[in-house]
Structures are given as C-alpha cells and as structure tokens.
Amino acid sequence: NAGVTQTPKFQVLKTGQSMTLQCAQDMNHNSMYWYRQDPGMGLRLIYYSASEGTTDKGEVPNGYNVSRLNKREFSLRLESAAPSQTSVYFCASSERTATDTQYFGPGTRLTVL
Amino acid sequence: AQSVAQPEDQVNVAEGNPLTVKCTYSVSGNPYLFWYVQYPNRGLQFLLKYITGDNLVKGSYGFEAEFNKSQTSFHLKKPSALVSDSALYFCAVRLSYGNNRLAFGKGNQVVVIP
Numbered sequence: 773n774a775g776v777t778q779t780p781k782f783q784v785l786k787t788g789q790s791m792t793l794q795c796a797q798d799m800n801h802n803s804m805y806w807y808r809q810d811p812g813m814g815l816r817l818i819y820y821s822a823s824e825g826t827t828d829k830g831e832v833p834n835g836y837n838v839s840r841l842n843k844r845e846f847s848l849r850l851e852s853a854a855p856s857q858t859s860v861y862f863c864a865s866s867e868r869t870a871t872d873t874q875y876f877g878p879g880t881r882l883t884v885l
Numbered sequence: 886a887q888s889v890a891q892p893e894d895q896v897n898v899a900e901g902n903p904l905t906v907k908c909t910y911s912v913s914g915n916p917y918l919f920w921y922v923q924y925p926n927r928g929l930q931f932l933l934k935y936i937t938g939d940n941l942v943k944g945s946y947g948f949e950a951e952f953n954k955s956q957t958s959f960h961l962k963k964p965s966a967l968v969s970d971s972a973l974y975f976c977a978v979r980l981s982y983g984n985n986r987l988a989f990g991k992g993n994q995v996v997v998i999p
Contacts (some may be wrong), residue, residue: 816929876928
C-alpha cells in the first residue's frame with residue numbers, strides 16, 4: 773500500500789496564479805484532511821471531509837477550496853495565490869473520525885512569490 | 886478556548902538520558918490526546934493516544950505518555966533517548982466541536998546529542 777500520496781512535492785507560484793494540490797489514499801478511509809504547517813504555528817486545519825460527498829471548513833479556510841472527488845481523492849485548490857499561502861501542505865486520512873489514527877502524506881512545499 | 890500548549894521550543898538531551906516533551910491542554914469534556922512525530926522532510930507519524938483507561942499510555946519506538954487530569958497534562962517520555970529520536974514532536978487534542986477535529990500544538994524540536 774502506498775498510504776497517502778500527494779502531488780506535487782514542490783511548487784513555486786506567482787501571486788494571483790492558481791493551482792490544485794492532489795491527494796489520494798489507498799486505505800479505504802472515510803475521512804480526509806488538509807493542513808498547512810508554518811514555523812512556530814504547528815499544523816492548522818484548512819478543510820476536512822468526513823465522508824465522500826461532504827466537506828467542512830477548518831481553522832483557516834480562507835483562500836482555499838476543496839473537492840472530495842471520490843472516496844480516495846481529496847484535492848485542495850488555490851484560486852488566486854497570495855504570499856501568505858507560502859507553506860508546507862499536508863494531506864491526511866483516517867478510518868472514520870479524527871480520533872482514529874491519522875495517516876499523513878509527505879507534504880507539498882509551496883512558495884508564492 | 887480549546888487548545889493544546891507545548892511550552893518549550895526545543896528540547897536538548899544527551900543520548901541515553903531520559904527524554905520528556907511537555908504538553909498541556911484545555912478542552913471541554915473528556916480529553917482525547919495524541920502525540921505525533923515528524924522526521925525531517927516527512928509527514929507526521931502517529932506515536933500514541935489516550936482515549937480512556939490507564940493513565941500511562943505506551944506507544945511506538947519505546948515512547949510513553951502520562952495523562953494527568955488534575956494538571957491537564959499529557960507529557961511524552963522515553964527512558965533512554967537515541968540520536969534517531971531527533972525530530973519534531975506534536976501534541977494534539979480532540980476538539981469538542983467540528984466533527985471530532987484535532988487541534989495541534991506548535992511542536993517541539995527534540996535534539997539528541999551523541
């Protein structure tokens with residue numbers, strides 16, 4: 773099993789450009805999450821999906837949109853990137869709820885110039 | 886506000902010495918508490934969790950954590966640190982709202998000195 777995979781690994785954008793971060797899991801998990809990691813701030817939840825077809829805002833959703841395409845895939849879209857969105861983005865999944873063990877992808881390092 | 890605090894930025898410990906990483910929490914209701922570890926350029930990995938029962942929880946790689954309700958703490962411990970334990974450690978707590986979301990602390994960098 774590959775676990776949780778994310779693409780791309782690295783990305784540089786100019787302010788105002790758009791992009792989609794892709795995430796897929798092969799563990800048949802119901803819940804999926806997008807976090808951002810910034811130095812000294814830990815992980816902050818952007819959006820999550822408790823099941824296929826549902827999505828909810830997390831702590832820092834502004835400037836982002838998500839799509840739970842199917843049970844396996846959960847994408848994060850930046851419509852108009854801003855320098856404040858420079859961060860490392862992690863996708864995670866868990867079997868049912870957040871209190872089940874979360875499995876994390878390797879991360880995407882995004883720089884917005 | 887519901888949250889988790891990791892008061893130290895960095896913990897330095899000599900190889901072979903006991904390692905402690907501190908975590909305190911503030912949450913409504915019964916706390917569900919977690920520790921995750923992040924090695925360089927990797928995603929987070931689950932170490933252990935407390936849901937209910939015995940206050941001493943044992944986890945992966947020889948780590949354990951003690952839940953202390955009166956002090957609202959959940960400190961991570963290892964009796965004898967290894968150089969390979971050098972990593973970023975995150976404490977997390979389940980929030981009582983938002984479909985069982987987790988709130989993560991800011992993380993503690995652990996440096997084990999050979």
